[in-house]
Amino acid sequence: MSAGPKIPPDLAATIVDPLAFGAWQPLLDAYATLRREAPIALAEIPGYRPFWVVTRHADILKISKDNTTFLNNPATVVLAPIMAEMFVSHLMNGSPHLVKSLVQMDAPEHPKYRRLTQDWFMPANLKTIETNIRTIAKASVDKMLAMGNECDFARDVASMYPLHVVMELLGVPESDEPLMLKLTQELFGGQDPDLNRTRAVQMSAEDAAKIMAQTVADFNAYFEAMAQDRRTNPRQDLATIIATGMIDGAPIPDYESAGYYTIVATAGHDTTSASTAGAMWALAQDPDQFAKVKADRTLLPGLIEEAIRWTTPVQHFMRTVATDTEVGGIAMKAGDWLMLCYISGNYDESVFPEPERFDATRSPNRHIAFGSGAHQCLGLHLARLEMKILFEELLDRLDSVELAGEPKRSQSTFVGGPKTLPLRFKAA
């Protein structure tokens, strides 16, 4: 590990503390201090391998775009304690990953796998499923209005709608959606006692990794059966494209196809749920912005980008340095591990004036919530489309919205966002 500026222990502890993610403001304050005083610096935290923490927008972008110097495959791409890394390596015969999906791959393997579904996720193909998505959006709004004039928007609407969309696209039957939701929340919410598999408030790193491995095994079993089914009974769905995909002239192996399904199924809904709830949170706090967007739908794309920036559902990814290099005047050595802090990049005051303010008219809005470079989010057009359609339907049918209680964010360092959003509303 290279030597370099070090992050004071209290700040280092904050940026890996799930409670700080739940509380939010302490996290934003810690990132602001780091951007100002130590934009790339080492975190030495008991129980973790040391890693570089990258907090400025420009540096995160530069590293994300250089997929030769900064790799995904050599180490875990989501921050994990040493004990968890050791447990996974032992379980997986030396591999640092429980799941092998696009985010765990580098070139030359990564582009081959990404190419299998790339066209499917492009706007031209998404046009063909727009009507389907609108039907699901309308049903979600019907359900919300049928609840009277109050709901928990995060739980009742925002978490169910993208789940239903992605499962339908993938070809998972509706009856299995609760299982998919549960497994995804276990995967992303492992640190949150309301979401993890055992509802434990505290767990050792090894126990957390063991429980995570059980969740992944459940996903694998489910998706391996689905791949088998699509190979024998091909359909017009994304699951069939993955199951029948060929890599270097051979069928995609079971482990990789299960990983592919898992990333689409999981990345495809909790993230979009979080930014959908984030958009509603902002509107419920600001009746003027609600009225403006309701009256002028050309503001909708801006509202959606701002909600994605403001919420930043994917909160970090890790990279490993492939060859000695330098970023922002800091020398890094091959093998160094680093953390891309997307929330911090999206609250960087040198790019976003008044970053904590939600402004649906913010322009330009160069947020990095979808990452950048070879791994840039494959589902970004789908996420935007889903949110646009839902808010078109919501704005047509709602006259006003306001908070009916204090929203809560999930206590998670990886994927997060509002987990409860008590809302009072008046139908149009």
Ligand code: HEM
């Ligand atoms: C607001 C919603 C979403 C956000 C904020 C988000 C964010 C991200 C981020 C930050 C990455 C990693 C980028 C990087 O390393 O540079 C990523 C990758 C990915 N996302 Fe999303 N995502 C969202 C929605 C979706 C949806 C709806 C899908 C699919 C149904 C999806 C599928 C994927 C996949 C497959 C990858 C891996 C791409 C690769 O490694 O080549 N995401 N996403």
